[in-house]
Structure formats: structure tokens, C-alpha cells
Amino acid sequence: MNTNGHENVIDVTDLRRVYGGGFEAVRGITFSVGRGELFALLGTNGAGKTSTVEVLEGLAAPAAGRVRILGHDPYTERAAVRPRIGVMLQEGGFPSELTVGETIRMWAGCTSGARPTKEALELVGLGKRTGVRVKQLSGGEKRRLDLALALLGRPEVLFLDEPTTGLDAEGRQATWELVRELRDEGTTVLLTTHYLEEAENLAGRLAILHEGRIAATGTPAEVTATQPSRIGFELPEGYFLGDLPPLAELGVIDHEMVGRTVRLRTNELQRAATGLLVWAERTRVELRGLDVRSASLEEAFLQIAREASGAPAALDASVDGAEPGLAAASGTNAKRGAVK
């Protein structure tokens, strides 16, 4: 049971995974997912997402720690767990000479309580492709066939490893819609993705993995709230940073000025924005290009990954859309200061 009194369908405690040769890809992670929740695992390439999910799916044993899926050990009690879960691997391997219809019928033959194959294919938008050989499907269509196979057994728990990679925008939206419907029907979903927008749209909670450890976890709003908000504007000609109200008093934690563009970071967005606007009003100046924004999940992700690697925070990430760190690394004419 979790703290809300709901049954934990996925329970992971101090999980470690070590590959032959001794490389520790997962270094002690703990999280749980309640029934009907959609939990996203995010992380940079090689962070350990697939290594984690494979253990949860019962495909590999943990080196240490405890994993329970629906109350069972997915590795040693595979027979109890497998019929109740659906797995969409990152790379599904289908016999390429079979047609879509033959593939799903073959799968249905091995699945207890399978949905009608026509229904599963229609759910993923492949209803009209039954006669097509798998080798003739596009990459996105293959991903959708993978999803149809994962859904076939009406799973209580669905593992989706990068389900929308290779899908066009329309296919991605359709998959999101389907995943939302499944979640609303009570399916518990564990999703790994590189699309932060996908996690922001679908996940009730998420964890950001970095080098085998959880660097941040919570609801998307909680994770983004850990990152400072940003304000950017053009300082009018004839004005200098020193003409602004004392930035520390506005709750600004650091700032930089590149040309006439001022960028600030703050954990007190309303106070900082109000202070600046009151100053501008009193001084009768216009703050051109004023841009006030909370961190997005993407910014939070990039910043958390940077911090976890020991790199300094980037000031200019959201104001002009540059990749965080680029200006900090190369901005020779940038004046930058931490606000004491």
C-alpha cells in the first residue's frame, strides 16, 4: 500500500543492475506506481531506463534490491506476472515475412484472454493493414504493431519503452490518446520516453534517471518547481543594470546582460516581475521583449542532468530558446553575476 491507501502495482526498492564485466547501470533506485497511475521514467541516453524496465518486466534479475509487480517477483514468479502485463520493447523483433494479421494471430494464440485481433489492430490504427507484410511497414507502423501486441492480453500493467519513437506528429497524438484511455480504464502504465512533452502530457508522476540514479522525482509540476523561473527583457538605451532596483531584494538569484538583453533567474517569480514592472512604470520606460516564464519540464530536465554532471546552471535556456549552457560556455561579451 502507498501513503494514499492505494495498492502499489509496481514496487521498486534499492534496485541495482550490473552487467557482465561489472558495469553498474542501475545504482540503487526506489519508486512505486499505484494502480491506474501513469509513471514516466526519463533520462539521458544510457541513464539506465531500459536496464530498469527489463528487470521490472522479468527479463533480467536484479543484482540487488527488491522488485514487486502486482505483488510478485517478476523474475522468479514470471508465470504469475507475465499474463497480467503488456510489454512494448524498444525494439520488437517480428518475423518480417509474416503479415500484420498473421503476426497478431500468432501472438493471440500464446495470450490468454486475448482481445479480438481486429480490435487490437484498430486500437492502434492498423485495422486496414492486416494483409501487409511486416517488412513493408514503416518504422512508425512497426511501433504501432508492437503496441497492439502489448495490448492484446488486456494487461493490468503496461510497460511502454519509448512507444512513440519514429511516429509522426499525428501518430504520436493518436498513441497518447490511446494511452490516456487505457490509463482512464485503470491500466497502470510505466513509460520511458525521450519526449519530455510526452511525459508532461501523460504522466501523473515521473522520475529523472541520471547515471543509474534518480536525480529528481515527483509530479511534472513538482519537478519543474525545483527549477528557477526566468525573466528576460531589453534594457533601454541609457540605462544600466545598476539603475534597476536591487536585484537581490527582488528575489533574483543570478543575472547576466548580453548587449542590451538582461536575463534573470528567480525562485520568486511574482515578486521579481512585480518589482521590475513597478520600476519600469515609475521610470516610464518600456521593457521591450519582456519574457516571464516558469521552467518547463524540458528546462528542468536539462538543468537536472547538468547539475547531476556537476556542470553550472545555464541562465539563458528559456529566454531565447538556446540550448542551456551554450551561452554560458561561449558568451564572451556576457556580464554575469550571482546575486548575493
Ligand SMILES: Nc1ncnc2c1ncn2[C@@H]1O[C@H](COP(=O)(O)OP(=O)(O)OP(=O)(O)O)[C@@H](O)[C@H]1O
Ligand atoms: N548488455 C549490456 N552490457 C553492458 N552494458 C550495457 C548493456 N546494456 C546496456 N548497457 C549499459 O548500461 C547503461 C544503461 O543503458 P540503458 O540502455 O539502460 O540506458 P537507457 O536510459 O535506456 O538509454 P537510451 O535512452 O539510450 O535507451 C549504458 O551505459 C549502457 O551502455
